[in-house]
Amino acid sequence: MPADNRNKSSSFFQKNSQLLIPFVAIIILVIFNLIRDPGFFSIAIVNNNDGYPVLQGNLVSIFNGASELAILAMGMTLVTAASGGQDISVGALAAIAGSTLVKVLKSTETITPLTVILGILACCAVAMLFGAFNGMLVSVFRIQPMIATLILFTCGRSIAYWINGGATPTVSSPIITAIGSFIPGCPVPTPILIVLLMGILFFILFRTTTMGLYIQTVGINQGAAKLNGINPVGMKLLAFVLLGVCCAMAGTIGMSRLSLINHETLLLNVEMDAILAVAIGGNNLGGGKFNMIGSVMGAYAIQALTITLYAMKVPSTDVKAYKAIVIILLVVIGSPVVKDAFQKMKNRNGRRMLARKEAT
Amino acid sequence: MDDGIVLTMRGIYKTFPGVKALQNVDFTLRKGEIHALMGENGAGKSTLIKVLTGVYEKDAGEICVDGIDGAVTIRSPQDAQEKGISTVYQEITLCPNLTVAENMYIGRDKSATVHWKKREQDADKLLKSLGIPARPKQQLGSCSLAVQQMVAIARAVDADCKVLILDEPTSSLDDHEVEMLFSLMRDLKSRGVGIIFVTHFLEQVYAVSDRITVLRNGELVGEFEVQNLPQVELVSKMMGKDLEGLSDLDKEGSANASEGEAFYEAKGLSSSEARPFDFRIAKGEVNGFTGLLGSGRSESVRAIFAADRITGGKILVEGKEKSITKPIHAMKAGIGYLPEDRKRDGIIADLSVRENIILALQVMKGFFHPMSRKEMEKFADEYIKTLEIKAASQDVPIKSLSGGNQQKVILARWLLTHPDYLILDEPTRGIDVGTKTEIQRLVLKLAEEGMSVTFISSEIEEMLRTCSRLIVMRDRKIVGELKGHELTQTNVMYTIAGGEKENAG
Numbered sequence: 017m018p019a020d021n022r023n024k025s026s027s028f029f030q031k032n033s034q035l036l037i038p039f040v041a042i043i044i045l046v047i048f049n050l051i052r053d054p055g056f057f058s059i060a061i062v063n064n065n066d067g068y069p070v071l072q073g074n075l076v077s078i079f080n081g082a083s084e085l086a087i088l089a090m091g092m093t094l095v096t097a098a099s100g101g102q103d104i105s106v107g108a109l110a111a112i113a114g115s116t117l118v119k120v121l122k123s124t125e126t127i128t129p130l131t132v133i134l135g136i137l138a139c140c141a142v143a144m145l146f147g148a149f150n151g152m153l154v155s156v157f158r159i160q161p162m163i164a165t166l167i168l169f170t171c172g173r174s175i176a177y178w179i180n181g182g183a184t185p186t187v188s189s190p191i192i193t194a195i196g197s198f199i200p201g202c203p204v205p206t207p208i209l210i211v212l213l214m215g216i217l218f219f220i221l222f223r224t225t226t227m228g229l230y231i232q233t234v235g236i237n238q239g240a241a242k243l244n245g246i247n248p249v250g251m252k253l254l255a256f257v258l259l260g261v262c263c264a265m266a267g268t269i270g271m272s273r274l275s276l277i278n279h280e281t282l283l284l285n286v287e288m289d290a291i292l293a294v295a296i297g298g299n300n301l302g303g304g305k306f307n308m309i310g311s312v313m314g315a316y317a318i319q320a321l322t323i324t325l326y327a328m329k330v331p332s333t334d335v336k337a338y339k340a341i342v343i344i345l346l347v348v349i350g351s352p353v354v355k356d357a358f359q360k361m362k363n364r365n366g367r368r369m370l371a372r373k374e375a376t
Numbered sequence: 377m378d379d380g381i382v383l384t385m386r387g388i389y390k391t392f393p394g395v396k397a398l399q400n401v402d403f404t405l406r407k408g409e410i411h412a413l414m415g416e417n418g419a420g421k422s423t424l425i426k427v428l429t430g431v432y433e434k435d436a437g438e439i440c441v442d443g444i445d446g447a448v449t450i451r452s453p454q455d456a457q458e459k460g461i462s463t464v465y466q467e468i469t470l471c472p473n474l475t476v477a478e479n480m481y482i483g484r485d486k487s488a489t490v491h492w493k494k495r496e497q498d499a500d501k502l503l504k505s506l507g508i509p510a511r512p513k514q515q516l517g518s519c520s521l522a523v524q525q526m527v528a529i530a531r532a533v534d535a536d537c538k539v540l541i542l543d544e545p546t547s548s549l550d551d552h553e554v555e556m557l558f559s560l561m562r563d564l565k566s567r568g569v570g571i572i573f574v575t576h577f578l579e580q581v582y583a584v585s586d587r588i589t590v591l592r593n594g595e596l597v598g599e600f601e602v603q604n605l606p607q608v609e610l611v612s613k614m615m616g617k618d619l620e621g622l623s624d625l626d627k628e629g630s631a632n633a634s635e636g637e638a639f640y641e642a643k644g645l646s647s648s649e650a651r652p653f654d655f656r657i658a659k660g661e662v663n664g665f666t667g668l669l670g671s672g673r674s675e676s677v678r679a680i681f682a683a684d685r686i687t688g689g690k691i692l693v694e695g696k697e698k699s700i701t702k703p704i705h706a707m708k709a710g711i712g713y714l715p716e717d718r719k720r721d722g723i724i725a726d727l728s729v730r731e732n733i734i735l736a737l738q739v740m741k742g743f744f745h746p747m748s749r750k751e752m753e754k755f756a757d758e759y760i761k762t763l764e765i766k767a768a769s770q771d772v773p774i775k776s777l778s779g780g781n782q783q784k785v786i787l788a789r790w791l792l793t794h795p796d797y798l799i800l801d802e803p804t805r806g807i808d809v810g811t812k813t814e815i816q817r818l819v820l821k822l823a824e825e826g827m828s829v830t831f832i833s834s835e836i837e838e839m840l841r842t843c844s845r846l847i848v849m850r851d852r853k854i855v856g857e858l859k860g861h862e863l864t865q866t867n868v869m870y871t872i873a874g875g876e877k878e879n880a881g
Contacts, residue, residue: 223746224744224746225743225744225746226738226739226742226743226744226745226746227743229727229731229735229738229746230739230743232724232726232727233724233727233735236724236725236726236727237720237721237723237724237725239720239721240715240720240721240722240723240724241724242683242703243681243683243703243713243715243721243722244703244707244735244736244739244789245702245703245704245707245736245739245740246739247704304726305726305727363393
């Protein structure tokens with residue numbers, strides 16, 4: 017029986033070998049934390065300020081805190097796969113999206129569910145437009161993605177500043193609070209639910225369209241994709257527009273957590289973490305084949321690392337340095353050189369086992 | 377080690393997961409001989425070469441090199457080079473933006489400083505002595521492919537090499553360039569270098585080689601002296617079967633078809649790459665474009681498929697006027713196109729065999745109608761079986777397949793779309809004799825079933841065997857059309873060379 021199980025798990029990772037790295041990273045973090053503090057992952061149900069029962073604990077903070085990053089990692093995976101480059105303007109675009117949402121909310125006297133829906137739709141539309149702008153630079157004008165998105169990276173937060181006339185307005189509405197923390201009666205933090213929603217959205221997109229196949233084809237061999245009737249420009253645009261939607265959702269969550277928009281600090285430097293999540297997820301940053309689940313796992317691994325470091329009372333100024341050490345390890349383990357070495361070791365073991373089998 | 381023997385390989389074994397790539401293979405190379413290594417795709421030629429150059433680690437066996445006592449272990453290509461084994465690969469692996477001299481000496485520095493003047497003089501001497509028409513200070517990219525290939529060889533032999541491996545060195549060269557390469561090979565041979573020559577071109581083997589070692593399915597068939605092995609026998613040894621039916625293909629059906637109702641007709645069709653031309657193909661006809669490399673034959677068929685930007689012309693498909701300005705339009709009109717450059721335009725290297733097979737059909741079904749996994753598996757299985765594609769499974773990436781099998785996958789991709797008209801640009805380039813014949817036979821069978829096929833090949837003989845009508849191109853213009861009894865090698869040659877009058881009679 018145990019042997020059977022092992023076979024099954026090894027065949028799963030043979031098919032999804034790139035999930036191994038984020039999986040191992042998370043497992044190591046879990047074990048490390050359990051040894052350090054056996055109660056690290058305990059989850060409690062407590063009543064919050066409004067008197068509703070909610071989940072609490074480090075695990076919840078990890079999942080909750082990684083929500084924006086997880087959503088951005090999904091979109092970044094697509095852009096990476098299709099264009100072979102990364103979008104470094106996601107933080108700035110999230111700030112624009114958040115500011116747009118606030119602008120719409122502030123335009124009416126009272127905030128009703130309808131205004132919130134309209135606001136989210138508006139911020140999605142704006143973010144998709146900016147995404148399309150990035151996508152056009154990359155696909156039509158064939159500018160390197162990092163250079164193309166450098167434009168919005170540079171000016172995005174200024175645009176966010178203009179949208180609300182330079183102010184950092186606060187929004188006080190129970191609906192916004194619900195989006196940023198808990199929906200009354202639901203013990204799971206809303207951002208986690210939004211991640212789930214985005215995951216389902218992408219799942220449906222992959223199931224009902226050929227997006228996955230086309231994006232990988234374009235990323236691997238654009239010329240051949242064209243000769244098979246695929247429109248590479250369209251696919252790259254689509255990837256950037258979908259990343260725009262992800263930015264809008266991340267901006268919405270980020271804004272709702274604080275009930276205010278600060279265009280300067282909202283999701284600052286998140287682009288680098290999002291790219292990192294894609295890399296830890298085992299995706300080739302040069303484009304082509306991708307695995308979105310890997311990127312999301314990468315996002316959670318990054319957040320788990322951050323929370324662990326905070327729990328260990330590492331001063332927040334030092335966290336980045338420690339993070340870098342762990343990331344170096346992960347990236348080296350996932351590098352082709354180490355992978356090849358592993359493969360060779362496995363082959364040798366396999367042969368030895370085969371020889372033993374034949375001998376008996 | 378005996379005198380005159382520079383390399384022996386004895387009892388070499390190599391196994392990959394699911395494939396026994398080499399089983400008990402022996403190979404002997406003598407001083408100053410050109411030794412052809414022959415075999416179909418997947419016979420184990422590349423694996424043997426890679427074992428010899430240290431790319432793969434052998435599972436068992438012994439390699440001995442002249443001048444080194446006992447068996448040697450070759451750990452890497454660099455290690456191989458230090459032991460006197462140099463390789464020049466099919467794809468040129470030099471840097472086109474560096475100069476010829478830089479390319480010859482790059483990465484071979486022992487000291488930290490470089491004496492460029494001396495380098496250039498050395499390079500000049502070597503190039504001159506080998507008769508290679510290149511200047512040391514010239515940028516490599518400005519040389520022709522053949523000269524680049526020869527520079528790669530010069531680089532290899534300068535490193536005190538006893539064994540020179542040439543892996544498909546001629547596949548992208550024209551006849552004149554091949555001759556240049558051959559004289560270089562003969563020159564090296566007279567200097568005592570042992571040359572292992574891997575190629576698919578039988579004529580070339582007989583033109584330069586002294587001995588032939590034949591592999592089949594990872595096993596050694598034998599070592600032969602060239603004069604004792606007629607070409608026909610070599611082919612049958614490579615394929616492991618008799619030659620019955622290899623030479624006689626029946627193309628009667630297709631010949632009659634050429635007069636029939638047109639499937640596709642173009643008037644004044646032109647693209648960014650092709651000058652305006654007229655073209656017509658009947659239902660069930662097999663015709664071909666022929667001409668020298670660069671004559672515009674590939675550009676013309678690319679225009680039919682709208683692979684390049686279309687700039688003008690009128691197109692009729694089954695008598696109805698159609699606008700075909702993008703590949704997808706052509707596909708929807710029932711046209712399939714197997715591109716000339718398989719690596720650049722055909723395969724999606726990292727995707728699985730299955731995904732590569734269903735790609736075109738999936739695109740035709742549309743963005744919002746993805747096929748189910750089951751459907752894909754069924755189609756892939758079906759075509760892997762019909763075309764006898766050799767792959768460990770349909771999940772392996774296409775890049776892990778041999779060239780011939782990759783080509784079959786691309787062919788499967790287009791057959792799966794059930795086209796009315798299939799364009800095959802060099803479908804048999806770089807693949808073995810057996811698969812070649814299979815593809816030719818398939819083309820004629822498809823035509824019999826009513827498919828129109830346009831076939832392009834650099835081998836005139838192959839064109840004559842399959843096509844019932846040949847369109848001859850020169851300098852990007854159609855200069856003649858041959859059919860029926862006019863279809864002889866001499867006629868084609870004359871027309872290509874510029875004798876329109878000769879074929880009028």
